[in-house]
Amino acid sequence: MSETIGVIGAGAWGTALAQVAASAGHEVRLWARDPALVAAINATAENAPYLPGIPLSPRIRATGDLAHVAQAPVNLVVTPAQAMRSVLATLPAHGQALVLCSKGIEAGSHRLMSEVAAEEHPRSPIAVLSGPTFAHEVTRGLPTAVTLACAAPALRAQLAEWLATPQFRPYASADVVGAEIGGAVKNVLAIGCGVVEGAGLGQNARAALIARGFAEMTRFGLARGADAVTLAGLSGLGDLVLTCSSVASRNFSLGLGLGRGQSAAALLADRRTVAEGAFTAPVLREAAAGVGVDMPVTDAVCRLLGGEAVDTVIGDLLARPLRDEGA
Ligand SMILES: NC(=O)c1ccc[n+]([C@@H]2O[C@H](COP(=O)([O-])OP(=O)(O)OC[C@H]3O[C@@H](n4cnc5c(N)ncnc54)[C@H](O)[C@@H]3O)[C@@H](O)[C@H]2O)c1
């Protein structure tokens, strides 16, 4: 059945999801905060700054008017995580379903995106879409599977059906918190894997970091109420493996530069697009400390982002007291 779907945020991922929704047969209203980008998308059917060379569906119309997008029964929210609250605060509320697609944890409050959305839109049902999804592959129609989490069984089935295409396969889940934590934590770990690659520390080290990183993702997730099955699924382990394996990841490539000796400030100043892990890392470290969870890889990534030398940080990581693998 054809619906109107609102997409809030016209970066790479918002635009890719708009294309998915259009391919599934829906009319799409795509909100961008930059009026020049709105005009360019509507004039050229392309989002050149974020997804160059991808012809967008005629079913997608860009707009700068959040009220117009809010009229849709479903809004996909795809801003950077730290902008989520301010954008939701200005989004007119009428109980529309909010599908949160950003990966991060709010600085200061340590709130997950679903907690931010519940505070700003208490009448809206909340869902989370997350998983191993490079935007440029999704827009090329390459096969992709995601977790679509929502506490309400009828709504999650409905959303999965609305967003499914022959190439885009949502798996429904009731575990909103688990789906969010996997996506937020993997970005931090991907920076660490990039450092390992950039510093030439080898494939053994990268595999060790993925496995020990997954252990700390699981510890933190369980402490915040996630289900271990979700963490081992598409939005957790699946996305961790993708993002820790490819220079196409902005987080991995940020780590690559750090591993080669460049500073975080210089690397971040150079980019137009968001590397969420750089914002999430210090927030995650604080949040983990708040629930008494040990996250040594996250701590190491924070130190590297803060400018400490790779040799020192990796040396300290390896010199910690030996421990049981399952502890
Ligand atoms: N790119 C991907 O492959 C991908 C895949 C899955 C999830 N994500 C997640 O989706 C979110 C968005 O990522 P992206 O790739 O689209 O980022 P992007 O850098 O491509 O685009 C971000 C967009 O947000 C806008 N923006 C920045 N600050 C804003 C603010 N304060 N208010 C409103 N809009 C603002 C920018 O103008 C831009 O249009 C992130 O949390 C990311 O982790 C990205």
Ligand SMILES: O=P(O)(O)OC[C@H](O)CO
């Ligand atoms: O480019 P990254 O590192 O933001 O990763 C994009 C997606 O989150 C991969 O699932």
